[in-house]
Structure formats: structure tokens, C-alpha cells
Amino acid sequence: MQTEIRDRPSFANIRVRLEPGDEIVAEADAMASMSSSIEMKTQWSGGFVNGVLKRLFGGESMFVNTFSTQTGGEIVLTQPFPGDIQCLELNGNSMFLQPGAFIACEPGVKLGLGWAGWKMFVAREGLFRLKVSGKGRVWFGAYGGIFQREIDSEYIVDSGHLVAYEPTVGVQIALAGGIFSSFFSGEGFVTRVNGPGRIYMQSRSFDGLAAWTNAHLY
Amino acid sequence: MDQTFLGGVFSETLEGGRAGADVELLPAGIGARTPDGETFVIPYRDCQVEMGGYNGRMVFCRNADRSLTIFCDAPKFPKALSLAAAGTLDDQLAIGHKKRRGESRRAFLFGTICLTAILLFIVAGYFGIRFGARSAVLALPVSIDAQIGDAAMESMDLGGPKVRDDVVVGAMQSIVDRIAPAAAVEGIDFRVHVVESAQINAFALPGGNMVVYTGLIQNASSPEQIAGVLSHEMAHATLRHGIQRIGQSLGIWAGISLLVGDVSGLTGAAVDLMQVASVNSYSRTHENEADAEGVRMLHAAEIDPSAMADFFEHLEEEEGDVPGIFAWISTHPDHASRIASVRAQLAGLPPVQYRPIDIDWGEVRKRIDKNIDTSIDNSDVPEKN
Numbered sequence: 001m002q003t004e005i006r007d008r009p010s011f012a013n014i015r016v017r018l019e020p021g022d023e024i025v026a027e028a029d030a031m032a033s034m035s036s037s038i039e040m041k042t043q044w045s046g047g048f049v050n051g052v053l054k055r056l057f058g059g060e061s062m063f064v065n066t067f068s069t070q071t072g073g074e075i076v077l078t079q080p081f082p083g084d085i086q087c088l089e090l091n092g093n094s095m096f097l098q099p100g101a102f103i104a105c106e107p108g109v110k111l112g113l114g115w116a117g118w119k120m121f122v123a124r125e126g127l128f129r130l131k132v133s134g135k136g137r138v139w140f141g142a143y144g145g146i147f148q149r150e151i152d153s154e155y156i157v158d159s160g161h162l163v164a165y166e167p168t169v170g171v172q173i174a175l176a177g178g179i180f181s182s183f184f185s186g187e188g189f190v191t192r193v194n195g196p197g198r199i200y201m202q203s204r205s206f207d208g209l210a211a212w213t214n215a216h217l218y
Numbered sequence: 219m220d221q222t223f224l225g226g227v228f229s230e231t232l233e234g235g236r237a238g239a240d241v242e243l244l245p246a247g248i249g250a251r252t253p254d255g256e257t258f259v260i261p262y263r264d265c266q267v268e269m270g271g272y273n274g275r276m277v278f279c280r281n282a283d284r285s286l287t288i289f290c291d292a293p294k295f296p297k298a299l300s301l302a303a304a305g306t307l308d309d310q311l312a313i314g315h316k317k318r319r320g321e322s323r324r325a326f327l328f329g330t331i332c333l334t335a336i337l338l339f340i341v342a343g344y345f346g347i348r349f350g351a352r353s354a355v356l357a358l359p360v361s362i363d364a365q366i367g368d369a370a371m372e373s374m375d376l377g378g379p380k381v382r383d384d385v386v387v388g389a390m391q392s393i394v395d396r397i398a399p400a401a402a403v404e405g406i407d408f409r410v411h412v413v414e415s416a417q418i419n420a421f422a423l424p425g426g427n428m429v430v431y432t433g434l435i436q437n438a439s440s441p442e443q444i445a446g447v448l449s450h451e452m453a454h455a456t457l458r459h460g461i462q463r464i465g466q467s468l469g470i471w472a473g474i475s476l477l478v479g480d481v482s483g484l485t486g487a488a489v490d491l492m493q494v495a496s497v498n499s500y501s502r503t504h505e506n507e508a509d510a511e512g513v514r515m516l517h518a519a520e521i522d523p524s525a526m527a528d529f530f531e532h533l534e535e536e537e538g539d540v541p542g543i544f545a546w547i548s549t550h551p552d553h554a555s556r557i558a559s560v561r562a563q564l565a566g567l568p569p570v571q572y573r574p575i576d577i578d579w580g581e582v583r584k585r586i587d588k589n590i591d592t593s594i595d596n597s598d599v600p601e602k603n
Contacts, residue, residue, distance in 0.1 A: 089233075089234055090238075091232075091233070091234065091236070091237040091238060091252065091253060091254065092226070092237050092238020092239060092252060092253040093226045093236050093237055093238040094226075094238065096272065118329070133238070135238075135253055150235075165272070166236075167271060167272050167276070167291065168226070168228075168270070168271050168272075168276060168278070168289055169271070169272060170270045170271055170272060170274060171272060172321075172325070173328075174328075194270055196228060196278065196287060198236075
């Protein structure tokens, strides 16, 4: 299976070349176009209960589609918002994704839903988070560009910008500065992450977009 | 003691620098085997233990030059590690535990403080709006009331055509003009509009625009009873209840916007609220205040205030027969207690020689009953006089 992420970073999409016998699992509605030789099978995302939970709390759909082919073909997968897409190679390790970030994975990858906690809710990252683990490649998307950072000590990310992080990374919510500067600098709460581990961040935040849109409605 | 736990390993020798691994506690040290079959071992004596990770319970075991890290967050791992290392790592594990407890205590404290601050902010905001709006609104000049009231009057659906009959409108205006000098606030120009509708209703907009429905005139048995209702409605205007309601509602919106952090929707909300709030029912406190102020004004204008209570009683009796059209009653609930409190107030008033209202009541009733169809005007433009 050959893959290529095209039109980066603004309107990234994944072109997948499936050889006979290859499979790729994609978020429902992620398919933009495909060869007629490709078959699609729809399944509950990790079983019925897990699927419903993912829909309700994980920002993902209840179903995932598995694309396969007997003769080979091409499929283009995409995400609903403008932004970059990142490919991640899992080798038995896991990664947490923010709700809605997941796009596609290879069949060896397990999709799970984990309780993220109230502190992540305060940090505008959602009460639940998707956990991808196993062996294989995972594609996830973000709003704006994606940049990664290997952290070993403490690092600060504004709330809403953290897209993915490894379970080895500790996440704490803190005020950006003092009480006054936190609320009047526009930064409010920030996320303090502690290494070791890798984090992925997005260069725009949905909250920022929502506030900007709101301000221009009237 | 060869237990296996699910964990992972960080090493520069691995592709991508990391891999998931089965973590084993071997006699020689902590071992990790990746899915690709690569193995790593850190001897217990070289091991540096730290705790952290997303849940604070992950144990990191690092070698002396920190080039290799084996990690595991299985709940039983710390105890098994302590046993396998024959107690040599207990100090480091204890420090890790202590640090974690300290951190969770700090997090709890931080959360509690934030929650308390938010609750205090909400409570303070609520009372600030309730009491702050009143004084803030009362500090505004009365001319604002007139501007808002005129705007509302022009855009409002009055529920029927306006009556242009000079005798009818003139009679209502003269009742209002007689009460007006007793108003607590100067500068309100009371203008009466009579609207043809079966509703037994009357209302005053901020700034002095008043609407009287013909249903009210038909159901009153004396001009004093009309004066009773009108004085109550005038009291809403002089006590500036309408504008206080707008202030309160806007205050709540402003509070919400402050919390949400976006104030751009405020203008749109204000326009909507103005129309709703200026016509809709007032709060119980405002009603009682308007009753008392109405009685005071009637008394000062030497009009018999007992007619107000009489009219309430009359409406209460009739209400059972034809509900629905008694709009004035329906927006003014619990009239039994209102009648009682008006009567109680009457008993405490100093004696005054009441003068009758100088209008041709018979003629007004006759014109309302008979000539109404020929004397109406469908123009929606409010008259200015």
C-alpha cells in the first residue's frame, strides 16, 4: 500500500494506492473519491457500544469504513476542515488524539476511547480522547498546519492547540500568567505538558475560528 | 518473578525513537521486548525511576546516560518493580509517589479555587444585575424612556384599529391629565391612544405613551374605575419599570457575553428585548409598587381610589364567564391579595374631599357602543398631541 499526503498544508488529502489484498480503515465520510474496483464495508467503530460512545464523546462517527480491493485501485481520503494531515507509524506504542482528529488507519491499529478528565475539558480538548494503539500507520488531521515537538521537560501549549500526544506525556492545566494577565491577555488557560514524549500541535484553533466568526456575524 | 506488563520504550536506536513493548522484570534488570523482537535491559542498580505521564502513574525507568527509557503504567508495576529490585529502588519510587501526591493535591486545590471563583462570579453577577440595573437605569435621564417608548409604539402591533373619536380619546386624555400632576417624576408627557378591541386591557410604555382598549371602557361602570387602571399603568411609567426590565434583561445578556467573551450579539439582542420587555408583564414587585403608587396619585389628584379596588373585584367576578379577553387581569396575577392590599392602603389615607371626574361618561359609553364602526381610523401612525 502506497500513500501520499497531497496539497499540504492547507487542504491536505491522502491518496492511497491499494494493492490486491490491502485494506485501509477510514472515518465515515472521509472518502472523497475512489476507483470502482474498491469495495467498501461499513462497521461499527470498535463495536456497537464503542461506536456510540465515540460518536457521543469522541467527536468521531459511529461507523468506520473499511476499503479493500481484489484487483488494486486508488482512493482519496480527506477531512472536513482546512488543514494539514499527519501520518504516524505505530510500533506497539499508543497515541492520544483530540476528538475529531482521526481520519484513517491500517487494519492493525486499534481505536479506543479513553476518559480524558475534567482538566482536559477545561483545556477545551474534550472530556474523552481517542487512543490509537497497535501496529501500523495512522493518519490524523488538524485545523491549520501541524507541527510536532519532542519534549523532555516542561512545555506550554495554548488550550485548543494540542492535537495529539503520547501517553507518556503529562498534561496539566494552568493559568497563562497571573490572574490579571491570564484573563486580559486573551490566553486564559494553557496546557502545561511534561515529557518525555512527543506532542503534535495545530497552528490554528477551532475556538479561535468560532470567536472570530461570531464577532463578524452582526 | 517473570511478570510481563504492557509498556513501551524510548531509544534512539529504534526507528522513530519509540516502540510499544512487553516490559519484564528479569533477574538482571528491567527488560523490554518490542513487537519487532528487539530487546532492551536496564540493570536495577543503574536504574533511575521517575513518575509522570498522562495519568501521573506512569513509571519511567532510565539508564545512567538517559539514552534508554522503559516505561509502564500498569497499576501493579511499581510494587512488582520494588520487589524485583529487592528494595533498592524504593527510595526513588517513594519520591515519585510523594511528588505525585503533591501534584494531585495542588491540582485539587487549583480546581477548587477555580470552581469557587466561578460560583462567586455567577452569584455576584446575579445580584449585581438585579440591584445594579435598577440604580443604573434610574440614573438615566427620563428622555431616554420617551425615545424607547416611541420606538416601541411605532413598531408594535396594537391588536386593533385606533379610535379617532375626539369625545372618547379626549375623555381618556382628560382623566390622565388630571392624574398627571401627581406623578412622582417630572418630564413624562402622557399621551393616550384608544384602540378598538374586546380586550379588557390598558398599558403604558416607557416615556408616557398609553394604550386603552375599548373593552376596558365598556366593562368599567364609572370613569373613576378607568382612572384606577390608568393610574396603575401611569405608575409603571413614572416608576420606570419597563426600562428597569430592559436594563435587567440586557444586564443578563451582558453578563453572559462577558463570560463567553463575545459582545457583538448584544446590539441585536437589545432590539429584540426592548419590544418584548416593554409590553410583557411586569414582576410581582413592580405590580405591587404600581398599585401603591397609583393609589397615591389618585388620592393626590382627589379622585376616589376605592374605584380601583372596585374594578378589580368586578373583573374577578366576570373573569369566570369569559376568560381570555381579560388580558389585564391575566398579566396581573393574584388579584385577591392585590384588592386586599389596595383596601388596606385606602384605610390609611388621610381624608380628602374627592371630586368627580368631569367627563360626559354616558356619551363616551354611547359612542363606544354604537358609533365605533364609523369613527375608527385604520392608520397605524401614532398620533401626537
